[in-house]
Each structure stands twice: as C-alpha cells, then as structure tokens.
Amino acid sequence: MNFDSFLEKVREHHSLQLPFVIYRHPGEKLVKGQLQPNNIIEYINDFQEKGFVFAPFNSQKRAIVFSFASAEAISVEQESFQVNLKKREYKEEQQEQDRYEKLINKTIDTIKASGLEKVVISRKKEIELETEPFLYFKRLLELYPEAMVYCWYHPLVGMWIGATPETLVKTEGRRLKTMALAGTQVFNNTKEVSWKEKEKEEQAIVTRAIVDGLSQIAEVSNLQVGEPHTVRAGNVLHLKTNVSATYETSGLKKIIKKLHPTPAVCGLPYEMAYDYILTKENYDRSYYTGYLGELNFQHTKNRNPRRRNVENSAYQSVSKQTNLYVNLRCMQVFDNRLEVYVGGGITKDSQPKSEWEETQRKAETMQQVL
Numbered sequence: 001m002n003f004d005s006f007l008e009k010v011r012e013h014h015s016l017q018l019p020f021v022i023y024r025h026p027g028e029k030l031v032k033g034q035l036q037p038n039n040i041i042e043y044i045n046d047f048q049e050k051g052f053v054f055a056p057f058n059s060q061k062r063a064i065v066f067s068f069a070s071a072e073a074i075s076v077e078q079e080s081f082q083v084n085l086k087k088r089e090y091k092e093e094q095q096e097q098d099r100y101e102k103l104i105n106k107t108i109d110t111i112k113a114s115g116l117e118k119v120v121i122s123r124k125k126e127i128e129l130e131t132e133p134f135l136y137f138k139r140l141l142e143l144y145p146e147a148m149v150y151c152w153y154h155p156l157v158g159m160w161i162g163a164t165p166e167t168l169v170k171t172e173g174r175r176l177k178t179m180a181l182a183g184t185q186v187f188n189n190t191k192e193v194s195w196k197e198k199e200k201e202e203q204a205i206v207t208r209a210i211v212d213g214l215s216q217i218a219e220v221s222n223l224q225v226g227e228p229h230t231v232r233a234g235n236v237l238h239l240k241t242n243v244s245a246t247y248e249t250s251g252l253k254k255i256i257k258k259l260h261p262t263p264a265v266c267g268l269p270y271e272m273a274y275d276y277i278l279t280k281e282n283y284d285r286s287y288y289t290g291y292l293g294e295l296n297f298q299h300t301k302n303r304n305p306r307r308r309n310v311e312n313s314a315y316q317s318v319s320k321q322t323n324l325y326v327n328l329r330c331m332q333v334f335d336n337r338l339e340v341y342v343g344g345g346i347t348k349d350s351q352p353k354s355e356w357e358e359t360q361r362k363a364e365t366m367q368q369v370l
C-alpha cells in the first residue's frame with residue numbers, strides 16, 4: 001500500500017461514516033490507522049483497555065476508546081511532498097479581541113486577589129473550510145515532523161485534526177516519561193533564545209506540579225528531572241523539562257488521572273484553576289486540552305533484525321506501550337468550517353495584548369496547512 005492508497009482507504013471508510021484514527025508519532029515515519037467496523041462508542045473504564053483513547057478536557061466526562069481488538073489496523077510509510085506555504089491572515093473581528101483581552105484582564109485581577117497562581121485561558125477561532133481535511137493531515141505530517149500528528153473521527157462526535165508538541169505520558173515496560181511544557185515565544189530562525197522570568201516561572205510551576213503529583217503515587221519511584229531547554233513547535237518555541245520514573249503497571253490509571261489536566265493546560269492550584277476555567281472561560285473546550293493516543297499497545301520488536309523468517313518467538317520481544325499526548329494545536333472540522341483551539345498560561349505578570357498575540361501565533365500551526 002502506498003500513502004495515497006492508504007488515504008484513499010481511510011477516505012472511503014469516512015464516507016461510510018465509520019470511526020477511524022490515523023496518526024504518526026513524533027520523530028517517526030510510520031503512519032498508523034485504526035478503522036472501526038461500526039459506530040458503537042466504547043469508553044475507558046480502568047485503563048487496562050487496549051486501544052486508541054480520545055479524552056475530553058473535562059475529567060468528569062468519559063474518554064472514548066477504539067479497541068485494537070475490534071478495529072482494522074493499517075499502516076504506511078510517510079511520503080515526502082512539497083508543501084507550498086501560503087502565508088495568509090485569517091482576520092478576526094475586533095469584538096473577539098476585545099472580549100478575549102477583557103477576560104485576560106479579569107483573570108489577572110482574580111490572580112492578584114486570590115490564591116490562584118496560574119490559569120490557562122483559551123478560545124476558539126472559526127475559519128471557513130476550503131479543501132478536504134485529509135490534505136490538511138498530509139501537510140501537517142510534512143510540516144511538523146516533531147509533533148504527534150493525527151486525524152480522529154467518530155460520526156457521533158465529529159472530526160478532529162491536530163499536531164501536538166506535548167506528551168502526557170509515555171510508558172514502556174516499567175519506565176515512564178512525561179514532560180513539563182510551557183512558556184511561548186515566536187520562532188525567529190534560532191532556538192538560541194533567552195527566556196523572561198515570567199516564562200521561566202510559568203514553566204517551573206508546571207514542572208513542580210508534575211513532580212509533586214507523581215511523587216504522591218505509591219506505584220511511582222525513582223523520579224528523575226532534567227534541565228529546562230528550548231524546543232520548537234512549528235512557528236513557536238517552548239520551554240520543556242523531561243521527567244522520567246519507574247512505575248508499577250497497576251498504577252497507570254492513577255498516573256493518568258494525576259497528570260490530566262496538567263498545569264500546562266489548566267493551572268495551579270489545580271481545583272481553583274479547573275473551576276475558574278469551567279465557569280469563566282465561557283465556552284466548551286470539548287476535546288481540546290484533553291488527551292489522545294495509544295493505551296497498552298503491544299509492541300513487537302525483532303531482537304535480531306538481520307535474521308529473516310524468524311519463527312522462534314525467542315527472537316522477538318513484546319512490550320506493552322502507552323503513548324498519550326495532550327490535545328493542543330488542534331481543530332474540529334465541520335462541513336463548511338473549522339474551529340481552531342488556542343490558549344495560553346496566565347499569571348499575575350501577563351499582558352492581555354501579548355496573550356491575544358500568542359493565541360494568534362499558536363493558531364498559525366493549523367492555519368499554515370489550510
């Protein structure tokens with residue numbers, strides 16, 4: 001199967017209004033797909049399920065799973081192709097900018113007057129749909145090799161497309177990895193940049209919260225925390241700290257529940273920030289800032305890749321992997337429009353106008369492929 005016939009197969013599946021997900025992990029070339037044969041919605045119960053998870057921001061709402069056992073698995077190597085970038089502005093009404101800046105101002109006042117330290121505020125930007133969504137997916141693969149690129153569809157939920165830079169949790173065997181990602185500045189052809197105190201603090205808050213959270217879980221040990229460093233995500237840069245640990249596989253549910261939502265998409269203290277978002281943001285985030293990815297995926301590796309026709313399973317090792325990502329830099333696709341979701345962390349030192357600009361820069365991740 002080549003890449004175009006892979007997409008053709010998915011397109012046909014979509015035209016029958018059947019659920020599917022196609023995706024590629026960061027830094028990889030293999031594009032995978034799971035095609036579900038019916039439109040039943042299955043939900044996650046205890047995180048022992050094996051399948052592709054799609055979870056909303058609201059942790060009271062249930063996460064959907066496409067079970068690996070019932071879906072048809074397909075895969076193909078990504079093929080390069082030329083993306084002609086058209087730098088287009090998708091202007092928004094002044095009214096929307098005023099509304100957002102007012103909300104940011106109100107949030108800063110609340111932070112100054114209460115125990116709220118940081119809260120992530122977001123919004124959605126509506127854009128007219130001009131071409132078919134599979135082309136967006138193809139362009140995202142090409143433009144963002146370091147992102148988890150996906151296109152997810154269920155007829156009862158809709159279609160979501162994204163290219164996220166943020167891992168929620170990755171596990172293999174008894175090793176666990178996560179990250180604290182926060183702070184944003186525009187990428188100007190170099191990663192050698194300096195960060196203001198405001199961004200450094202905003203990111204350090206996320207690292208502390210992740211480390212504190214994980215250290216409260218009995219099944220987690222051996223926590224290791226790296227140094228903050230600059231990473232690129234499309235046309236913006238972020239500060240990132242890698243966190244790793246050893247864990248007991250029985251603790252996976254607790255770990256996911258503890259990590260989602262991270263202060264990179266919610267805030268601190270957690271309860272106050274979560275409450276503030278649900279009551280003051282004034283719209284439904286839906287699956288934006290939720291999480292998605294493989295849960296308990298059986299990964300088979302040939303121990304000796306030069307040996308062909310290996311029949312003896314001793315030459316293969318099987319490991320269970322979980323690869324979940326935070327649903328950022330994403331959009332929902334409707335018949336004739338798109339809704340691009342964007343947000344940013346607000347602290348007492350935030351500037352409403354820069355926060356508006358930041359959402360514009362982040363929206364460009366999706367706009368570049370339209």
Ligand SMILES: C=C(O[C@H]1C=CC=C(C(=O)O)[C@@H]1O)C(=O)O
Pocket residue numbers: 120122166181182183184238263264265328329341342343344345346362
């Ligand atoms: C909430 C978003 O980004 C988060 C991840 C990285 C940097 C962020 C920031 O600088 O505010 C956000 O915490 C988004 O892209 O919509």
